[in-house]
Amino acid sequence: MLDAMLSGLAQVLQWQTLGIMVIGMIIGFIVGILPGLGGAVTIALLLPFTFAMDPVQGLVLLLSMWIVTGTAGDITSVLFGIPGEATSAAAVLDGYPMTKKGMGGRALGNVLTSSGLGIIFGAVVLGLFITVIRPIVMLLGPPEFFMMVLLGLAFIVTLSGKNQAKGLAMVGFGLLLSYVGSDPSAGVPRFDFGQMYLWGGVELIPVVVGLFGGAEVLQLMLTRSSIASGSMGQTKLTGTMQGVSDAFRHWPALLRSSGVGVVVGMLPGLGGTVAQWISYGQARQTSKNPEMFGKGAVDGLVAAGATTTAKDAGSLIPTIAFGIPGGAATAVLLGGFLVLGVNPGQEMLTTKLDVTFSMVWTVILAGLLGVILALALVRPLAALTKISGTVLTPVLFMFLVIGAYTANNNWGDLFVMLGASAVGVICLRYDWPRVPFLLALVLGPLLEQYLTLSNTLFADTWLARPGVLIIAALVVVVVFFSIRSLLREKSRSEETGEPFRGTRTRAIRTIGKKK
Numbered sequence: 001m002l003d004a005m006l007s008g009l010a011q012v013l014q015w016q017t018l019g020i021m022v023i024g025m026i027i028g029f030i031v032g033i034l035p036g037l038g039g040a041v042t043i044a045l046l047l048p049f050t051f052a053m054d055p056v057q058g059l060v061l062l063l064s065m066w067i068v069t070g071t072a073g074d075i076t077s078v079l080f081g082i083p084g085e086a087t088s089a090a091a092v093l094d095g096y097p098m099t100k101k102g103m104g105g106r107a108l109g110n111v112l113t114s115s116g117l118g119i120i121f122g123a124v125v126l127g128l129f130i131t132v133i134r135p136i137v138m139l140l141g142p143p144e145f146f147m148m149v150l151l152g153l154a155f156i157v158t159l160s161g162k163n164q165a166k167g168l169a170m171v172g173f174g175l176l177l178s179y180v181g182s183d184p185s186a187g188v189p190r191f192d193f194g195q196m197y198l199w200g201g202v203e204l205i206p207v208v209v210g211l212f213g214g215a216e217v218l219q220l221m222l223t224r225s226s227i228a229s230g231s232m233g234q235t236k237l238t239g240t241m242q243g244v245s246d247a248f249r250h251w252p253a254l255l256r257s258s259g260v261g262v263v264v265g266m267l268p269g270l271g272g273t274v275a276q277w278i279s280y281g282q283a284r285q286t287s288k289n290p291e292m293f294g295k296g297a298v299d300g301l302v303a304a305g306a307t308t309t310a311k312d313a314g315s316l317i318p319t320i321a322f323g324i325p326g327g328a329a330t331a332v333l334l335g336g337f338l339v340l341g342v343n344p345g346q347e348m349l350t351t352k353l354d355v356t357f358s359m360v361w362t363v364i365l366a367g368l369l370g371v372i373l374a375l376a377l378v379r380p381l382a383a384l385t386k387i388s389g390t391v392l393t394p395v396l397f398m399f400l401v402i403g404a405y406t407a408n409n410n411w412g413d414l415f416v417m418l419g420a421s422a423v424g425v426i427c428l429r430y431d432w433p434r435v436p437f438l439l440a441l442v443l444g445p446l447l448e449q450y451l452t453l454s455n456t457l458f459a460d461t462w463l464a465r466p467g468v469l470i471i472a473a474l475v476v477v478v479v480f481f482s483i484r485s486l487l488r489e490k491s492r493s494e495e496t497g498e499p500f501r502g503t504r505t506r507a508i509r510t511i512g513k514k515k
Contacts, residue, residue, distance in 0.1 A: 001131060001353070008357030011056045012365065020057050021362065024064035025370055029377065031065070032072025040328040042069065044208040047336055048402065055340040056358045062336050063359060064366040066329060070308045071115045071370045078107045090276040090304035097296040107301060109243025112371045114254055114305030117247060119367030121258035121306070122265075122313025127360045130349065133321045143462035145322075145345060146450035147471035149443050152324035154478040164482055170437040177202050178444025197412040204335050206404040206417035207441060211434055214421025217397055240375060250299045253283050257303040258310040265314025275314075279307040313363055320348050320356060323446060328435045335442050 011017060024046075031042045043062050050058030078095035091111050098107035140148075153171060180191040181201030192198040247254060257279040264275035283303035284293045293300045318324040323344035325331040337344055348356045404417035427434045454462045462468060 004353040005127075005357045007354040008056075008359075009361050011354065012060060012358050012361045017057050017060050020053070020061050021064045021366060021369075024061045025068045025366060025373065028065040028068030028370070029072045029374065032069040033075050040332045042066075043329060043332040043336060045400070047208070047332075047339055048404075050336065050340060053340075055342050055352070055355050058336065058340045059342075059355070059359055060362050062333060063362045064370075066333070067119060067309060067312060067363055067366045068370040068374075070312055071112060071119075071367070071374055074111045074115060074305060074308060075108065075374065078111055079104060090280045091301060091308070093280070093294050094292075094297045094300040094304070097294070098301070101296060103296070105240040106243040106246070109240035109375065110246045110298060110301050111243075111305035112374050113244045113247035114257075114302045115309045116367050116371035117254055118258045118261060118306030119309035119313060120364055121255070122262050122310040123360050123363040123367070125262050126313045126316055126363065127357070129317050130320070130353075130356060130360070133317075133349070140346070140467060141457075141462075141465075142450045142453035143458060143465050144467040144471060146447065146454050147468050147475070148322045148324065149447045149450060151471055151475050151478065152322070152443055153440065153447070154475045154482070166431070167433050167436040170433055171440040174437040174440025175444045175447075177207075178441045179448070197410070201445075202441070203410075203413055203416060204338070204441065206413040207420045208332055208335060208438065209400055209404050210417035210420025210422075211424045211427075211438060214400055214417060215424025215428055215434075217393060217400060218421065218425055246298045247302055247305070250302045253286070253299045253302050254306045256286065257283060257306040261307040261310030262314035265311030266317050275311040276304060276307045279303050309367060316359070316363075320344055320359070323443070325439060325442075328438075331435060331439045331442060335438075338442070 012021075027042065027046070042065060046062060046065060050061060053061070074091045074095070077091035078099055095107045095111055098104065153175075176191075178201075180198055182189050182199055189199050260279040260282060261275050264279075280293075280300060280303050283300055284290050284297075287293065287297065287299050289297060289299075312329075315325070315330045319330045319334055319337075321344070323334060325334050334344065337348075342348060342352060342355060400417065400421075401414065404413045405411070423437075424434060426432065427437075458465075
């Protein structure tokens with residue numbers, strides 16, 4: 001274990017890898033302060049650039065970008081009251097009021113330092129959890145992993161919120177699409193419609209790039225407005241070191257919020273948006289000055305900043321150990337694992353344990369360096385939010401095309417990307433969840449693989465294995481609560497007379513209203 005830990009650190013500290021980390025961090029800063037893009041979209045755009053890298057370097061690029069995105073997302077939350085990331089929304093409540101009071105620098109020092117300390121806490125928990133979960137995973141075989149994938153698919157539906165019926169339909173669509181190509185056991189083409197391109201199945205990269213990146217770029221293009229309003233010259237960025245001191249001074253709130261972020265981040269289906277409000281609520285309940293929350297409470301901003309990054313480390317735990325993503329970003333990251341030839345589960349906890357610990361070190365180093373760079377570069381980075389969407393769109397679309405085409409240097413991938421972009425826009429327009437579709441597309445081949453191995457090695461006796469029965473019970477529990485939540489929501493909508501559907505994306509509703 002110690003050898004793997006030191007080996008992971010040595011691989012991260014190589015100058016080539018550190019250079020890749022810096023590039024990922026810069027990209028993460030830009031993405032974090034541009035509302036609407038998000039870490040999941042950018043991971044998808046960066047996946048093609050990892051093809052020529054070894055697993056450690058590829059994961060360093062993706063993780064450093066993702067971690068810093070959460071940190072940078074707090075910048076616009078504090079300066080303009082506009083969350084750079086959905087998981088940075090809680091920072092608006094106390095950060096923006098502090099900025100309007102002339103304490104913008106103090107608020108930034110507070111939230112950025114809390115964010116850095118939160119990711120360190122989460123990384124330590126991640127490293128300790130690896131040592132605990134390793135012997136448990138070693139006891140599991142293909143039958144248990146098959147049931148874990150089923151459990152992951154059950155959790156996927158909960159990612160759909162009020163639209164769990166739609167989420168279930170998207171899971172089915174994703175599974176159906178995942179089985180396009182050659183049968184792994186018989187080698188017979190299936191669902192190829194006579195197209196040789198589909199013999200290898202539907203490529204993950206162009207689907208992810210189009211489903212998330214294409215839809216979001218189109219949304220940004222049609223809004224035809226700048227991303228942020230206001231003037232940088234009116235923002236006072238003094239008192240930064242006082243904000244840094246605030247983060248350390250309120251260490252009890254920081255530890256509690258980091259713990260909430262890690263725990264909630266580990267639970268598939270909840271994610272960072274839920275974590276931030278749970279954390280913010282407990283911080284208010286335990287605060288000595290709860291009446292200040294929403295008006296510029298220092299401890300409230302500490303809680304928001306710590307949760308932003310701690311939940312990312314927490315969501316890596318089920319992704320690494322069981323291949324069950326905690327949310328959209330880790331779902332795309334799971335696709336990155338497969339692209340880089342790293343399989344979650346036993347492999348990442350045994351033969352490639354050094355790669356896993358390199359991820360832990362990357363999270364720590366990127367978190368620390370990200371805070372330092374954010375404090376130094378906050379003014380020029382925040383100025384990027386003034387760029388018009390019509391200026392950003394061509395650049396982003398170029399990355400979409402490059403990302404889709406370089407997956408296999410095949411023009412067919414561009415058509416898949418465009419088709420996935422259309423699906424993404426339709427999902428946004430009619431409130432159909434995209435994450436369940438993506439997760440089912442990623443987990444479908446694993447489901448088939450583990451089922452084939454289970455039947456080959458154990459015939460039908462694997463159905464009576466204790467681990468299989470325990471996980472099956474968990475699947476039933478998850479499905480039961482999902483159905484109960486769905487029925488309650490339907491009953492509530494019938495009582496209030498409101499239509500039983502989620503709200504459509506605000507940006508989509510405004511399409512066509514811009515002149």
